[in-house]
C-alpha cells in the first residue's frame with residue numbers, strides 16, 4: 001500500500017494512485033486541481049493541442065530530436 005498524501009487544497013488524505021489529477025502528488029482529484037489552479041492541466045494540454053496542433057507537434061519533435069542527440073553523444 002502506498003503512503004497517504006494530504007491534498008493541498010481540501011486537506012483530505014488520499015492515495016496518489018486513486019487521484020485523477022495530473023498533479024496527483026499535490027491534489028486528491030481533478031476538482032481540487034482545477035479549483036486551486038483555476039484550470040486543469042489535462043484541459044490545458046488539450047486546448048493547446050486544439051489551438052495549434054502543428055506547434056505542439058513541432059515541440060514534440062524538438063524534444064525527440066534533443067533526446068536522440070543526447071543518445072548519440074554518449
Ligand SMILES: [Zn+2]
Nearest residue numbers: 007010028032
Ligand atoms: Zn482535495
